[in-house]
Amino acid sequence: xxxxxxxxxxxxxxxxxxxxxxxxxxxxxxxxxxxxxxxxxxxxxxxxxxxxxxxxxxxxxxxxxxxxxxxxxxxxxxxxxxxxxxxxxxxxxxxxxxxxxxxxxxxxxxxxxxxxxxxxxxxxxxxxxxxxxxxxxxxxxxxxxxxxxxxxxxxxxxxxxxxxxxxxxxxxxxxxxxxxxxxxxxxxxxxxxxxxxxxxxxxxxxxxxxxxxxxxxxxxxxxxxxxxxxxxxxxxxxxxxxxxxxxxxxxxxxxxxxxxxxxxxxxxxxxxxxxxxxxxxxxxxxxxxxxxxxxxxxxxxxxxxxxxxxxxxxxxxxxxxxxxxxxxxxxxxxxxxxxxxxxxxxxxxxxxxxxxxxxxxxxxxxxxxxxxxxxxxxxxxxxxxxxxxxxxxxxxxxxxxxxxxxxxxxxxxxxxxxxxxxxxxxxxxxxxxxxxxxxxxxxxxxxxxxxxxxxxxxxxxxxxxxxxxxxxxxxxxxxxxxxxxxxxxxxxxxxxxxxxxxxxxxxxxxxxxxxxxxxxxxxxxxxxxxxxxxxxxxxxxxxxxxxxxxx
Amino acid sequence: xxxxxxxxxxxxxxxxxxxxxxxxxxxxxxxxxxxxxxxxxxxxxxxxxxxxxxxxxxxxxxxxxxxxxxxxxxxxxxxxxxxxxxxxxxxxxxxxxxxxxxxxxxxxxxxxxxxxxxxxxxxxxxxxxxxxxxxxxxxxxxxxxxxxxxxxxxxxxxxxxxxxxxxxxxxxxxxxxxxxxxxxxxxxxxxxxxxxxxxxxxxxxxxxxxxx
Numbered sequence: 033x034x035x036x037x038x039x040x041x042x043x044x045x046x047x048x049x050x051x052x053x054x055x056x057x058x059x060x061x062x063x064x065x066x067x068x069x070x071x072x073x074x075x076x077x078x079x080x081x082x083x084x085x086x087x088x089x090x091x092x093x094x095x096x097x098x099x100x101x102x103x104x105x106x107x108x109x110x111x112x113x114x115x116x117x118x119x120x121x122x123x124x125x126x127x128x129x130x131x132x133x134x135x136x137x138x139x140x141x142x143x144x145x146x147x148x149x150x151x152x153x154x155x156x157x158x159x160x161x162x163x164x165x166x167x168x169x170x171x172x173x174x175x176x177x178x179x180x181x182x183x184x185x186x187x188x189x190x191x192x193x194x195x196x197x198x199x200x201x202x203x204x205x206x207x208x209x210x211x212x213x214x215x216x217x218x219x220x221x222x223x224x225x226x227x228x229x230x231x232x233x234x235x236x237x238x239x240x241x242x243x244x245x246x247x248x249x250x251x252x253x254x255x256x257x258x259x260x261x262x263x264x265x266x267x268x269x270x271x272x273x274x275x276x277x278x279x280x281x282x283x284x285x286x287x288x289x290x291x292x293x294x295x296x297x298x299x300x301x302x303x304x305x306x307x308x309x310x311x312x313x314x315x316x317x318x319x320x321x322x323x324x325x326x327x328x329x330x331x332x333x334x335x336x337x338x339x340x341x342x343x344x345x346x347x348x349x350x351x352x353x354x355x356x357x358x359x360x361x362x363x364x365x366x367x368x369x370x371x372x373x374x375x376x377x378x379x380x381x382x383x384x385x386x387x388x389x390x391x392x393x394x395x396x397x398x399x400x401x402x403x404x405x406x407x408x409x410x411x412x413x414x415x416x417x418x419x420x421x422x423x424x425x426x427x428x429x430x431x432x433x434x435x436x437x438x439x440x441x442x443x444x445x446x447x448x449x450x451x452x453x454x455x456x457x458x459x460x461x462x463x464x465x466x467x468x469x470x471x472x473x474x475x476x477x478x479x480x481x482x483x484x485x486x487x488x489x490x491x492x493x494x495x496x497x498x499x500x501x502x503x504x505x506x507x508x509x510x511x512x513x514x515x516x517x518x519x520x521x522x523x524x525x526x527x528x529x530x531x532x533x534x535x536x537x538x539x540x541x542x543x544x545x546x547x548x549x550x551x552x553x554x555x556x557x558x559x560x561x562x563x564x565x566x567x568x569x570x571x572x573x574x575x576x577x578x579x580x581x582x583x
Numbered sequence: 584x585x586x587x588x589x590x591x592x593x594x595x596x597x598x599x600x601x602x603x604x605x606x607x608x609x610x611x612x613x614x615x616x617x618x619x620x621x622x623x624x625x626x627x628x629x630x631x632x633x634x635x636x637x638x639x640x641x642x643x644x645x646x647x648x649x650x651x652x653x654x655x656x657x658x659x660x661x662x663x664x665x666x667x668x669x670x671x672x673x674x675x676x677x678x679x680x681x682x683x684x685x686x687x688x689x690x691x692x693x694x695x696x697x698x699x700x701x702x703x704x705x706x707x708x709x710x711x712x713x714x715x716x717x718x719x720x721x722x723x724x725x726x727x728x729x730x731x732x733x734x735x736x737x738x739x740x741x742x743x744x745x746x747x748x749x750x751x752x753x754x755x756x757x758x759x760x761x762x763x764x765x766x767x768x769x770x771x772x773x774x775x776x777x778x779x780x781x782x783x784x785x786x787x788x789x790x791x792x793x794x795x
Contacts, residue, residue, distance in 0.1 A: 166640070
C-alpha cells in the first residue's frame with residue numbers, strides 16, 4: 033500500500049481514537065480539577081508545613097517561615113497519620129538503606145571509571161598495558177556501574193521507600209526485597225567483572241552476559257512480588273501519581289530486560305532494532321518514570337503544597353507510557369533497517385513533547401511564585417535542577433531525533449552529551465535530592481555536615497553543565513567535519529580534542545562531588561560528625577525527629 | 584485512578600504495542616532474508632577475531648553500517664556501498680555500532696588489506712595515523728629479545744619499535760587481524776525496494792537539512 037495512504041489512514045484512526053478519549057475524559061470528569069487526589073501525600077492538616085529532613089533545625093525554621101502563606105492553619109498535622117507514616121518508614125528502612133548503600137558504592141566506582149574513559153580519549157597511550165584497562169572495557173564498566181549499579185539501585189531504594197508511605201501501609205515481605213536486592217547486586221558485580229575480563233554479550237546497554245542476567249531478572253521478580261502485594265493490601269483509596277510511575281517502571285524494566293536478554297532469539301538487523309529499543313527505553317521506561325515520580329512526590333512535599341493539576345499528571349503518565357515505549361529505532365537512522373521503523377520512532381520522539389510539557393507546566397504552576405524556596409532547601413534545589421534538565425534534555429531529544437538534525441549529530445559525541453544531560457542532569461540530580469530527603473528518616477540521624485550538601489550541588493551542577501556544553505559543541509563540529517567529503521576523516525577527530533578535554537574537566541568536578549556525597553553518606557551511616565539531633569532510635573521520644581519538622 | 588489492575592493492564596498494553604512494533608515486526612520482516620551470494624560465513628579464526636573485537640569494545644568507536652550517498656558521504660570516504668540486511672546474516676551479535684570516533688569498518692578489509700599494517704596499527708596506532716586517538720593494544724603482543732622459531736615479528740615504522748627488541752603478535756592479535764581483513768562487502772547486492780529502504784526518506788531529509 034502507498035505510504036501516503038497508510039499515513040492518512042493512521043492519522044484518521046488516531047483522530048477518531050482521540051475523540052473517543054476526549055468524550056470519555058469528559059464523562060469521567062477528568063477535565064475538572066481534583067485537588068483531593070493531589071493532596072493524598074499529605075497527612076490531614078499537613079499542607080503548609082514545610083518538610084526537608086536534610087536541613088538543621090535553624091535552617092528548617094527559615095524554610096518553614098518562607099513556605100508559610102496567608103490562609104494556612106496553625107494546627108499541627110494529624111498525629112495518628114504521622115504515626116502511621118513513621119511505621120511505614122520503619123518497615124522499609126533496612127531494605128532502602130541497603131539499596132542506597134549499594135548505589136553509593138557503584139556511583140563512586142562508575143564515576144571514576146567514566147572519568148578514566150574520558151581521559152583515555154585524549155591520552156590514548158595512558159593505561160594500555162592490561163586488557164581490562166582498555167577504553168572499550170573501562171567505558172562499559174562505567175556504563176554498567178552507573179546505569180545498573182547507581183541509578184537502578186537508587187531508584188529501587190526510592191520506590192521501596194515511597195511505596196509504603198504513599199499506600200499508608202507497612203511494607204510487606206521486606207526479606208524478599210532484600211534477597212532481590214542481593215541478587216541484583218550480585219548480577220551487577222559479576223557483570224562488571226565479566227566485562228573487565230572480556231566476557232560480554234556485545235550489545236550496548238545489554239553487555240552483561242545473559243547467564244548473569246538471569247540473576248538480575250530473578251532479583252527484580254523478588255522485588256516486584258512484595259511491592260505488588262503491598263499495593264494490593266494498601267490502606268489508602270486513591271493511588272498517587274508517583275505510585276503509577278513506580279509500579280509501571282518496575283514492570284517495564286523487568287520485561288524490557290527479559291525481552292532484550294533472551295538468548296538465541298535476536299539476530300542481524302532485527303537485533304540492532306531491539307538493541308536500540310531497549311537502550312532508549314531503559315531511560316524512557318525506567319529511569320525517567322521513576323525520577324519523574326520522585327519529583328511528583330518530593331517537590332510538593334518539601335514546599336508543602338499539592339501539585340497544581342492532578343489530571344495533567346495522569347495525561348503525562350499515559351502519554352509517556354504510550355509514546356516513549358515506541359522510541360529507539362531512530363538510533364539506526366540511515367542504517368540497514370526498515371524505514372518505517374525509524375520514522376515511527378522519530379514521530380513518537382516528537383510526541384514525547386506532550387508528556388514533557390504536561391509535567392513541566394504542572395511543576396511550573398506548582399512552583400509559581402515559590403521558586404525562591406530553592407534558596408532555603410538544597411533538596412528542593414536538586415529537584416528543581418533535575419526537573420528543568422528533564423524539560424531541556426527531552427526537548428533536545430525530540431528534535432535530535434529528526435533526520436535533518438541526526439544527519440549531523442548521529443555517530444558523534446553530541447549524542448553522548450545528550451545522554452548525560454538526561455541520565456545525570458535530570459535523573460541523577462533527582463536521585464541525589466531524594467537521598468538527601470530520605471536518609472535522615474531511614475537512619476534517624478541528621479546529615480552531619482549540611483554545608484557539604486551545597487558543595488555537592490554546585491560541583492555536580494557545574495560539572496554537568498561544562499560536560500554538556502563542551503561535548504555538544506565538539507560533537508556538532510565533529511558531525512559537520514564528517515559530513516563534508518572534502519575534509520579528511522582525521523579532521524573530525526582533531527576538532528573534538530579540546531572539547532574532549534573540557535569533558536574531562538566537567539567529569540572531574542562530577543567525580544569530586546561524588547566523593548563529597550559518598551563521604552558524607554558514610555559519615556552519616558557510621559554516626560561520625562557533630563551530634564546535632566541525636567539518634568531517634570535510642571532517644572526516649574522516637575518520633576521527635578519526624579515531628580520536629582512537622583510542627 | 585484508584586484501580587491497580589487498570590494501571591498494570593494499561594502499562595502492559597502500551598508495552599506490548601511497542602514490543603510488537605519495534606521487536607516482533609522487524610523480526611518477521613527480516614526473518615527470511617537470505618545471505619547474498621557473495622557473502623561467505625566467517626571462518627573459525629575470523630570468529631575468534633570477532634570475539635576479541637567484541638571483548639575489547641571496538642564497536643563503541645567504530646560503526647559497521649555505511650549509509651547511502653543521499654544521507655552521508657560514506658561511499659566517498661571509501662567505506663563502501665550502503666549495507667543491506669542480508670549483509671548481516673552471519674553477524675551474531677550485531678556490531679552496527681553507534682559512534683564514529685573512528686571510521687566505519689564494514690569494508691576495512693577492502694580498504695586496507697595489509698596484515699602488517701593492521702598488526703602494527705594495533706600495536707601503536709599513532710605510528711601510522713598521526714593524531715589518532717585510538718588506544719594502543721600492547722597486551723596483544725609480546726616484546727622479547729628475539730623471536731622463537733616459527734614466530735613472526737612486527738615490521739614497525741622507524742622510531743616506534745622498542746630498541747633492541749622484537750615485537751611478536753599473540754594469536755589473539757593474528758585472529759583479530761584475520762577478522763578485520765575479512766570485513767569485505769564488495770560483492771553486488773540488489774538495491775533494496777525503494778519504499779522499504781531506510782534511505783528512502785533521506786533525500787527529503789537532506790533537502791530539509793539544507794533548507795534549515
